Amino acid sequence: MPLVSAKIILDDANKNGYAVGAFNVNNMEFLQAVFSAASFEKSPIIIAASEGAIKYAGPEMLHSMVKTLSDSYPEIPAALHLDHGSNLNAVMTAVKAGFTSVMIDASHFPYEENLKITKQAVSLCHPLGISVEAELGRLQGVEEHVSVAERDAVLVNPDEAKDFVASSGIDFLAPAIGTSHGAFKFKGEAKLDFERLKKVKELTGIPLVLHGASSVPEAASKKFEEFGGDLKGAKGVPFDVLKEAIKFGINKVNTDTDLRISFLARVRESIAKDKSQIDPRKIFGPARDYVIEVIRERMRVLGSSGKI
């Protein structure tokens, strides 16, 4: 199947109350893992590439690998999405390379500036059938005891979200509701601001995106530590919290950290157990298989399994 825009994938998820994983990739092994998992689970997929990934692998290299895989799995609806594009140049680079979806992330600017840059990305992408995601608020954890004013300064403002979506014409929105990137998301219990999420959904109706959504699964983290790694204090978004977020309107679940941890946990295991191994395929192959299992489990949690 030719690559599709993420809007096509997410509109169906929004209509039917499930979420699709956006899996970050930087190289061939992770890409193969995402497509294999999707094939086993019969799930649509969004392949996410950050500016860092594009710098590491090259935009055309990423696009041609995704295209090749998508041609070999014609039954899987797949989008290639720029993650956290920080300016219009980054968007242009992705568009030129054949990406079918972009995120323009100007959420650190004041509201009007964010809106202005986002509108420019929409005018660039929509005529080409490329979908656009934008972000409101800042991605960071918010402790339970902080004041309302402090929460308001960091998290999405639902009224602003309503205006932003109507004025910009974006296809899906990432509202900050208390998650953050990486393996250390919460000091205590994982708490997201579901009241805000519900309001944003009510007022916009479009597909919503959860960034920083990795769960830091226990088995992979344990393996990582068992073979010499250190993830002390790591905590992700537990599966039941993810499911609740999906119930309240999340349709795209960004996942990078879980893939990083699981791949490297398995690399650590192989290296520790076979100290004379010099064939990288013997190290990366099993790690790729392990990532497939972690992605499959996630697809089942998100409800995207069986949707094709």
Ligand code: TD4
């Ligand atoms: O948007 N993302 C992925 C962020 C990728 C960052 O890549 P670089 O290191 O190249 O900048 C997420 O929301 C993922 O959240 P997670 O919980 O998996 O960290």
Ligand code: CA
């Ligand atoms: Ca941002």
Ligand code: ZN
């Ligand atoms: Zn993100």
